Amino acid sequence: MTQRFDVTALGELLIDFTQNGMSEQGNPLFEANPGGAPCNVLSMLSRLGRKTAFIGKVGNDGFGKQLTAAIEEVGINAEGLLYDNEVHTTLALVHTMENGDRDFSFYRNPGADMNLSADELPVQLIKDAKIFHYGTLSLTDEPVKSATQKAVACAEECGLIRSFDPNLRPPLWRSLDEAKVQVDWGLQHCDILKISDNEITWFTGLDDYDEGIKYLQDHYNIKLICLSMGPDGSRAYYGDTRVEVKPFLQKATIETTGAGDTFGACVIDGVLEYGLDNLDAEKLTKILTFANAAASIVTTKKGALRVMPDRETVEKFIESFPG
Numbered sequence: 350m351t352q353r354f355d356v357t358a359l360g361e362l363l364i365d366f367t368q369n370g371m372s373e374q375g376n377p378l379f380e381a382n383p384g385g386a387p388c389n390v391l392s393m394l395s396r397l398g399r400k401t402a403f404i405g406k407v408g409n410d411g412f413g414k415q416l417t418a419a420i421e422e423v424g425i426n427a428e429g430l431l432y433d434n435e436v437h438t439t440l441a442l443v444h445t446m447e448n449g450d451r452d453f454s455f456y457r458n459p460g461a462d463m464n465l466s467a468d469e470l471p472v473q474l475i476k477d478a479k480i481f482h483y484g485t486l487s488l489t490d491e492p493v494k495s496a497t498q499k500a501v502a503c504a505e506e507c508g509l510i511r512s513f514d515p516n517l518r519p520p521l522w523r524s525l526d527e528a529k530v531q532v533d534w535g536l537q538h539c540d541i542l543k544i545s546d547n548e549i550t551w552f553t554g555l556d557d558y559d560e561g562i563k564y565l566q567d568h569y570n571i572k573l574i575c576l577s578m579g580p581d582g583s584r585a586y587y588g589d590t591r592v593e594v595k596p597f598l599q600k601a602t603i604e605t606t607g608a609g610d611t612f613g614a615c616v617i618d619g620v621l622e623y624g625l626d627n628l629d630a631e632k633l634t635k636i637l638t639f640a641n642a643a644a645s646i647v648t649t650k651k652g653a654l655r656v657m658p659d660r661e662t663v664e665k666f667i668e669s670f671p672g
Contacts, residue, residue: 352477352478352479353400353402353477353478354400354401354402354426354474354477354478354479355394355399355400355401355478355479355480355621356390356391356394356399356400356401356402356478356479356480356481356482356512356617356621357401357402357403357404357429357474357475357477357478357480357481357482358387358388358390358391358401358402358403358404358481358482358483359387359403359404359405359429359465359481359482359483359487359496359497359500360385360386360387360388360404360405360462360483360484360486360487360497361385361386361387361405361439361460361462361484361486361487362383362384362385362387362388362403362405362406362407362416362420362430362439362462363384363385363407363416363438363439363440363441363457363460363462364381364382364383364384364412364415364416364438364439364440364441365381365382365383365384365385365441365443365606365652365653366379366380366381366382366440366441366442366443367379367380367382367443367604367606367651367652368380368443368444369651379442380651380652381412381415382606382651382652382653382654382655383415383416383419383420383652383654383655384441384606384607384652384653384654385405385439385462385654386484386486386514386516386609386610387403387405387482387483387484388403388405388420388425388654389607389610389611389614389653389654389657390482390514390610390613390614390617391403391420391425391482391614392420392423392424392425392614392653392654392655392657393610393611393614393615393618393643393657394614394617394618395423395424395425395657396423396424396657396658396659396660397614397615397618397659397660398660399618399621400426401424401425401426402425402426402428402429402474402477402478403420403425403426403427403429403430404429404430404465404470404471404474404475404500405429405430405431405462405465405487406430406431406432406433406461406462406464406465406469406493407430407431407432407433407438407439407461407462408432408433408436408437408438408460408461409432409433409434410437410438412437412438412440413432413433413438413461416430416438417430419654419655420654422655423654423655423657426474428471428474429471429474431465431469432461433461433464435464436459436460436461436463436464437460437461438460438461438462439455439456439457439460439461439462439463440455440456440457440460441453441454441455441456441457442454442455442456443604443606453518453520454520455518455520455521457521459490462486462487462493463489463490463492463493464492464493465487465492465493465496466492466493466495466496467492467495467496467498467499469496470496470499470500470503472499472500472503475500475503475504475507475509476503476507478504478509479509479510479621480509480510480511480512480541480617480620480621481500481501481504481509481510481511481512482511482512482513482514482617483497483500483501483511483512483513483514483535484513484514484515484516484535485515485516485517485528485531485532485535486516486518486521488531488534488535489521489522489531494531498534501538505538510540510541510620510625511538511539511540511541512539512540512541512542512543512613512616512617512620513535513536513538513539513541513542513543514542514543514544514609514610514613515532515535515544515548515552516609517532517545517547517548517551525551529552532548532552536565536568536569536571537569539569539571540571540572540573540625541571541572541573541574541575541616541617541620541625542565542571542573542574542575543575543577543609543612543613543616544565544574544575544576544577545576545577545578545579545609546558546576546577546578546579546581549561549562549565549576553565558576558578558584559591562574562576562584562586566586572587572588572625573585573586573587573616573620573625573628574586574587575612575613575616575636575637575640577608577609577612577613577644578596579596579605579608580596580598581596582594582595582596582637582641583596583612583637583640583641584637585616585633585636585637587628587633590628590629590630590633592630592633592634592637593637594634594637594638594641595641596641596645597641597642597645597666597667597670598645599645599648599649601649602645602648602649603648603649603650603651604648604651605648606647606651606652606653607647607652607653607654607656607657608644608645608647608648609644610653611640611643611644611646611647611653611657612640612641612643612644613640614643614657615636615639615640615643615644616636616637616640618636618639619632619635619636619639619640623636638667639663639664639667642663642666642667642670643657643658643663645666646658646662646663646666
């Protein structure tokens with residue numbers, strides 16, 4: 350049977366308020382950008398020509414309507430996006446630091462994304478996909494935690510490839526010990542893992558990234574692990590194969606919002622292209638090169654969901670990049 354979607358994702362859809370200049374009074378001005386890691390991933394995949402669907406919940410408010418329009422605009426199927434009449438859409442203030450890194454302040458106690466319940470889950474959107482993608486922000490609280498667990502179980506039962514991004518946001522957890530418990534759960538159920546350098550160090554307690562990945566390989570059955578290292582590039586680990594690709598550093602970089610999601614989406618795109626059973630160093634190098642380039646492009650834009658590059662743009666960027 351032909352699936353309707355290449356990738357279905359579940360999780361948070363929110364407004365990222367990103368700083369965009371100063372007012373005449375010297376106050377920071379914030380732009381209401383649509384965001385949330387799962388939809389950033391889906392947006393990039395849609396730009397690459399993949400069919401995508403999202404499952405989540407927003408408030409029945411102005412921001413919720415803005416987000417619905419935004420994901421539909423970029424080609425994400427919104428059948429699984431529900432509205433909450435009691436709780437408002439989740440908001441995040443993104444403060445960009447001088448080095449381009451970000452500091453997050455969340456307005457989510459509660460937020461509508463936390464209120465998706467297991468009995469509301471549109472399981473057909475999962476069954477109709479090839480890959481199911483999830484993170485940990487939908488594991489911080491009930492009832493969305495149970496909805497996420499049910500969704501992953503459905504994907505498992507249907508034989509879908511499962512993709513996981515821990516996407517650690519410490520302010521959203523009651524404790525980092527609880528975060529580790531939920532990341533551990535996510536690692537137990539995925540085939541593809543996208544993890545960042547700071548996350549692998551935090552989770553394993555090991556400063557050497559290769560040792561940290563070896564720990565994951567020894568304790569979990571994950572076929573493909575991709576490590577993003579920001580300005581140091583990325584690595585892929587597939588069985589005994591290890592590939593490292595340099596970054597595409599640009600002077601035009603203004604912020605890193607969405608770069609990791611863009612990278613993760615390109616890894617998923619590579620798996621859709623090559624499959625997950627016969628990857629080799631050549632294929633992994635192609636995947637990482639494309640992913641690094643796409644992530645670099647996004648760092649030159651404000652926001653993420655609406656500014657993802659298409660395949661031709663990324664390929665031209667790689668060809669024209671000096672060195």
